[in-house]
Amino acid sequence: MSDSSQLLVRRIKNGTVIDHIESPRALLVLNILNITGQEGNVITVALNVPSIKHEKKDIIKVENKFLEKKETDKLALIAPKATINIIKNYNLIEKRRIQLPDRIIGFFKCPNLKCITNTEEGLKSKIEIMDKITLRLKCQYCARSITTNELINYQ
Ligand SMILES: [Zn+2]
Numbered sequence: 001m002s003d004s005s006q007l008l009v010r011r012i013k014n015g016t017v018i019d020h021i022e023s024p025r026a027l028l029v030l031n032i033l034n035i036t037g038q039e040g041n042v043i044t045v046a047l048n049v050p051s052i053k054h055e056k057k058d059i060i061k062v063e064n065k066f067l068e069k070k071e072t073d074k075l076a077l078i079a080p081k082a083t084i085n086i087i088k089n090y091n092l093i094e095k096r097r098i099q100l101p102d103r104i105i106g107f108f109k110c111p112n113l114k115c116i117t118n119t120e121e122g123l124k125s126k127i128e129i130m131d132k133i134t135l136r137l138k139c140q141y142c143a144r145s146i147t148t149n150e151l152i153n154y155q
Pocket of ligand 1 (some may be wrong): 081110111112116119139140141142143144
């Protein structure tokens with residue numbers, strides 16, 4: 001993290017820092033991770049932080065919560081460049097990149113209004129990642145091809 005972004009958000013003792021989120025997707029990231037703030041822990045969100053690598057980025061710091069790999073892998077479609085830093089007692093104990101899973105179950109709504117996953121209560125969506133480079137997606141139920149933008153805009 002660069003010095004300027006260090007100043008913006010305070011260091012945390014324990015928790016998870018999600019860095020290098022494409023601006024301005026931090027709020028979407030919180031949504032997908034199901035972090036609402038109701039849990040009561042301190043959550044810092046910084047939008048449009050100047051960055052050297054990319055033009056700007058978003059940062060999220062979630063105190064006293066260690067996000068697991070299976071949780072952060074859900075971010076693959078919306079923040080593929082993000083890095084996940086697990087902090088314990090002010091030390092970085094784990095740094096990981098997001099890996100694209102083969103399919104994402106139950107997090108995104110299929111953009112096809114007539115899809116059974118949108119009409120049947122309790123049925124979980126299954127979005128298959130057909131191509132991990134071009135991010136070509138497909139709903140496993142209605143077989144519709146979906147772009148990441150379509151998927152994100154529909155949520
Ligand atoms: Zn579908």
